[in-house]
Amino acid sequence: MSQPTPTTSPTDKRRIGAPLLEIRDLQVSFATQAGMVPAVNGVSLTLLQGETLAIVGESGSGKTTTALSVIKLLPGAAEITGGSILFDGVDLTKLSEKELESVRGKQIGFVPQDPMSNLNPVWRIGFQVEETLVANGKAQRGRDAREKAIAVLESAGLGDAAQRMRQYPHQFSGGMRQRVLIGIGLSSTPKLLIADEPTSALDVTVQRVILDHLAKLTAESGTSVLFITHDLGLAAERAQKLVVMYKGRVVEAGPSVELLQNPQHPYTKRLVAAAPSLASHRLQGSASSIAARDQRDAESADVDLARTAEERAAHAASALAAPPAVQVENLTKVFRISSGKLRSEPFTAVDSVSFSIAKGTTTALVGESGSGKSTVARLVLKLDEPTSGRIVVDGRDLSTTRGKDLLALRRRMQPVFQDPFGSLDPLYNIGATIAEPLVAHRVGNAREQQARVLELLDQVSLPKKLVDRYPNELSGGQRQRVAIARALALKPDIVVLDEAVSALDVLVQAQILALLGELQSELDLTYLFITHDLAVVRLIADNVCVMRKGRIVEAASTSEVFDNPKEQYTQELLAAIPGAGITLGA
Amino acid sequence: MENSPNSPKPLSDTHFVASIEETPLQATDSVAEDSRPSNLYIDAWRDARQRPLFWISGVFILLVIVVAVFPGLFTQIDPRSCSLEFSNQGPSAGHILGYTKQGCDVFSRIIFGTSTSLTVGILSTVIVTVIGVIFGALGGYFGRWVDAILSRIGDIFFAIPYFLAAVVIMSVFVDYRNVLVISLAIGFFAWPGTARILRGQVLSVKNSDYVTSAVALGVSQLRILWRHVLPNSIAPVIVITTIGLAGAIVAEATLSFLGVGLPPSVMSWGNDISAAQRDLRNNPMTLVWPSIALTSTVLAFVIMGEVIRDALDPKARARR
Numbered sequence: 001m002s003q004p005t006p007t008t009s010p011t012d013k014r015r016i017g018a019p020l021l022e023i024r025d026l027q028v029s030f031a032t033q034a035g036m037v038p039a040v041n042g043v044s045l046t047l048l049q050g051e052t053l054a055i056v057g058e059s060g061s062g063k064t065t066t067a068l069s070v071i072k073l074l075p076g077a078a079e080i081t082g083g084s085i086l087f088d089g090v091d092l093t094k095l096s097e098k099e100l101e102s103v104r105g106k107q108i109g110f111v112p113q114d115p116m117s118n119l120n121p122v123w124r125i126g127f128q129v130e131e132t133l134v135a136n137g138k139a140q141r142g143r144d145a146r147e148k149a150i151a152v153l154e155s156a157g158l159g160d161a162a163q164r165m166r167q168y169p170h171q172f173s174g175g176m177r178q179r180v181l182i183g184i185g186l187s188s189t190p191k192l193l194i195a196d197e198p199t200s201a202l203d204v205t206v207q208r209v210i211l212d213h214l215a216k217l218t219a220e221s222g223t224s225v226l227f228i229t230h231d232l233g234l235a236a237e238r239a240q241k242l243v244v245m246y247k248g249r250v251v252e253a254g255p256s257v258e259l260l261q262n263p264q265h266p267y268t269k270r271l272v273a274a275a276p277s278l279a280s281h282r283l284q285g286s287a288s289s290i291a292a293r294d295q296r297d298a299e300s301a302d303v304d305l306a307r308t309a310e311e312r313a314a315h316a317a318s319a320l321a322a323p324p325a326v327q328v329e330n331l332t333k334v335f336r337i338s339s340g341k342l343r344s345e346p347f348t349a350v351d352s353v354s355f356s357i358a359k360g361t362t363t364a365l366v367g368e369s370g371s372g373k374s375t376v377a378r379l380v381l382k383l384d385e386p387t388s389g390r391i392v393v394d395g396r397d398l399s400t401t402r403g404k405d406l407l408a409l410r411r412r413m414q415p416v417f418q419d420p421f422g423s424l425d426p427l428y429n430i431g432a433t434i435a436e437p438l439v440a441h442r443v444g445n446a447r448e449q450q451a452r453v454l455e456l457l458d459q460v461s462l463p464k465k466l467v468d469r470y471p472n473e474l475s476g477g478q479r480q481r482v483a484i485a486r487a488l489a490l491k492p493d494i495v496v497l498d499e500a501v502s503a504l505d506v507l508v509q510a511q512i513l514a515l516l517g518e519l520q521s522e523l524d525l526t527y528l529f530i531t532h533d534l535a536v537v538r539l540i541a542d543n544v545c546v547m548r549k550g551r552i553v554e555a556a557s558t559s560e561v562f563d564n565p566k567e568q569y570t571q572e573l574l575a576a577i578p579g580a581g582i583t584l585g586a
Numbered sequence: 587m588e589n590s591p592n593s594p595k596p597l598s599d600t601h602f603v604a605s606i607e608e609t610p611l612q613a614t615d616s617v618a619e620d621s622r623p624s625n626l627y628i629d630a631w632r633d634a635r636q637r638p639l640f641w642i643s644g645v646f647i648l649l650v651i652v653v654a655v656f657p658g659l660f661t662q663i664d665p666r667s668c669s670l671e672f673s674n675q676g677p678s679a680g681h682i683l684g685y686t687k688q689g690c691d692v693f694s695r696i697i698f699g700t701s702t703s704l705t706v707g708i709l710s711t712v713i714v715t716v717i718g719v720i721f722g723a724l725g726g727y728f729g730r731w732v733d734a735i736l737s738r739i740g741d742i743f744f745a746i747p748y749f750l751a752a753v754v755i756m757s758v759f760v761d762y763r764n765v766l767v768i769s770l771a772i773g774f775f776a777w778p779g780t781a782r783i784l785r786g787q788v789l790s791v792k793n794s795d796y797v798t799s800a801v802a803l804g805v806s807q808l809r810i811l812w813r814h815v816l817p818n819s820i821a822p823v824i825v826i827t828t829i830g831l832a833g834a835i836v837a838e839a840t841l842s843f844l845g846v847g848l849p850p851s852v853m854s855w856g857n858d859i860s861a862a863q864r865d866l867r868n869n870p871m872t873l874v875w876p877s878i879a880l881t882s883t884v885l886a887f888v889i890m891g892e893v894i895r896d897a898l899d900p901k902a903r904a905r906r
Contacts, residue, residue: 093718231875249604250602250604251603251604252602252603252604253601253602254600254601254602255601258601262601264601264603265603265604381692383798383801383802406804407804410802410803410804411804414735414802414803415799415803416804417795417798418795419795422794422795422796423795423796423798423799424796424799424819425796425800425814425817426625426626426627426818427625427627427817427818428814429625436800436803436805437803437804437805440803440804440805440806440809470624470625472624472625473624478657483799486799486803487803556820576696
């Protein structure tokens with residue numbers, strides 16, 4: 001059921017298979033201070049009636065720009081400088097703004113990326129749906145619009161839509177908001193739906209439900225879907241055809257399964273090798289097959305996640321017997337949430353969580369948003385105080401550690417946070433950033449600190465030239481390397497990685513994961529790895545704790561959790577990994 | 587079907603692969619290593635120095651400072667050697683702006699009055715900024731009861747119109763009127779604006795990840811406040827400080843004009859304007875010249891503030 005089958009709608013049967021959208025040699029440029037910079041450079045693609053086509057690429061590849069040019073929703077500085085976009089035989093690039101309005105919404109629906117910011121917070125949901133229907137001439141203002149809006153929301157999978165209509169966006173969860181947006185996008189039964197990363201802000205299980213529903217709706221109405229995503233596994237699972245974009249160009253295009261099994265362009269090969277969902281899948285299939293492994297060795301000059309993971313596992317197997325570096329016992333954290341007026345209600349974010357991490361190994365805390373995994377990280381780092389329970393680091397109880405001892409403990413346990421754009425002070429150059437822990441803990445004199453900074457830059461494979469650079473000049477992966485270097489400056493034993501690779505593009509993510517693996521075996525580090533991405537867990541962790549609503553529902557070794565999940569929730573999570581259902585040639 | 591190299595046609599069933607020559611692979615994670623380092627302040631400086639207004643106002647401010655410090659470089663005439671025989675005489679050789687009613691040289695008085703006006707402006711701005719930054723930074727960063735107390739104190743001072751307060755102070759301390767007292771009178775009630783702006787900035791900056799990182803790295807609270815939070819939230823304070831300096835110069839002139847400022851024995855633009863107003867009909871130019879000095883100095887600081895604000899705001903930079 002994960003693979004949407006292009007069922008033929010009775011009304012549109014004769015049109016199925018005819019080209020609906022033909023983009024020919026599209027050129028889009030952005031006006032910058034340095035002149036016109038091309039963002040899309042000669043992209044061509046064809047989308048047939050009733051078909052789903054996915055554009056896959058990293059950030060900056062031009063995939064969103066390509067999709068947005070179809071409905072001319074490009075940001076102000078962007079301009080279509082060449083090529084044509086034929087939609088149903090009409091060249092959209094030549095239409096006036098007025099004529100475009102009759103195409104937008106009515107014939108081409110759009111589901112935006114971020115469900116949090118794409119609904120107007122001051123208007124009721126019902127009003128926003130009605131507005132769309134009226135604007136597209138699908139309903140008369142008043143009762144008619146109301147009834148049709150309820151129908152739209154119901155078809156989008158919202159129960160008790162009549163009551164929901166009266167609520168405001170903040171009363172909806174992310175998944176429900178995305179349902180509303182999909183409902184709005186499909187409300188006028190468009191011929192084409194453009195979905196720009198529709199679920200990248202959502203949890204995997206929610207993502208799965210939403211995309212299943214979207215596939216069902218579009219299949220019923222014979223709507224074509226232009227699907228934009230960075231996740232190769234997701235794209236292959238949801239679309240019949242893939243278009244891989246790189247630096248504003250199409251590097252490879254074709255039927256999804258064919259493309260995954262037999263990638264031709266070196267960039268696509270890289271992507272396939274780096275996608276965690278696919279790599280973990282492959283690992284499952286061929287962990288013991290030496291032949292397959294050798295073949296991979298020969299093929300991929302770049303980072304191959306599966307191989308990284310195999311090397312790790314071999315190393316870590318011996319370390320599992322080591323004494324625990326971190327021990328967490330019955331950890332509980334209760335927040336007080338104000339519920340209007342003067343009352344406040346207790347909210348248990350972490351509910352008697354216990355686990356321990358053996359020295360030199362990696363334990364992953366996996367869970368969806370709101371599972372309490374990040375709160376655990378904050379507690380372990382002593383950024384918050386637990387309500388009850390104990391955290392013992394190297395035989396020392398955190399709650400009784402203060403002053404000098406706490407400072408000494410902080411030296412041994414360092415964090416790396418999710419957002420590489422936020423975790424570095426924009427006014428500190430890279431050298432000062434990495435040296436900061438050394439300065440704060442008064443380690444060495446200025447010259448020794450400088451030498452250590454250069455050594456660390458080398459360790460995380462960054463050029464020494466970056467010492468006097470500022471974070472805004474670095475890419476996301478480089479910033480995360482800097483954050484890792486800073487965390488390693490004091491030679492800690494334990495590193496807490498809070499979603500440390502989640503914000504990175506897949507190729508960069510693969511590199512950082514490989515780097516973390518190397519550093520672990522080199523420096524005998526202990527990792528507490530917090531993530532929402534099960535696919536990544538498989539590649540990096542020795543032990544997994546699956547969290548849900550503040551509790552650990554399942555804790556076991558990685559292979560046990562993946563091969564033989566006991567809890568239903570874990571099984572659901574595993575099934576929701578995009579690309580899990582695709583058979584790959586090894 | 588045309589299939590030129592630039593317009594590949596991926597059709598539904600074909601497996602299209604771009605040629606590697608056209609789409610060369612680049613390093614996954616690269617940076618322009620030859621570019622010059624940049625951050626907010628470096629970029630702001632690069633931006634500001636390309637703007638003529640920055641240089642015009644900057645050179646003028648520099649000139650005013652030089653005049654204030656070395657008035658003797660600009661005139662050899664003693665502003666205090668007045669003689670009633672020249673009373674209200676027009677410009678003549680060596681006395682290009684003429685004489686006041688008391689027979690003093692107008693140009694010389696303006697030159698020697700500069701240091702008073704500028705000192706009062708700088709001193710009161712320093713007072714405003716120091717108190718405002720301390721209150722805003724501590725309140726915003728530590729929150730809770732610290733913030734409650736500091737913010738309430740700020741509100742009390744905010745409720746008192748600062749100019750009225752300055753008039754009252756100057757009237758009470760009528761025997762102690764000097765540059766320091768008038769600076770205190772102007773500055774002591776004007777700081778809550780600065781404190782509020784900084785507090786708002788600090789509140790947003792202190793929640794950023796790099797502050798959390800610094801805490802977890804073991805950096806002390808005060809050091810985080812001083813090294814991370816303040817530099818990242820001080821930009822708007824720099825802007826209002828520059829514009830506020832202009833306001834303080836005007837305030838001194840106004841107080842002197844109202845007769846509650848500096849004693850007539852001290853040379854300042856405000857006193858000159860105040861003295862000249864009684865003679866407006868006979869010799870209007872004695873009023874005009876110090877006013878021009880005052881206005882152009884104030885204008886230079888205001889323009890400098892605007893330039894700095896634009897330069898420090900990357901969004902405004904992008905719009906241009």
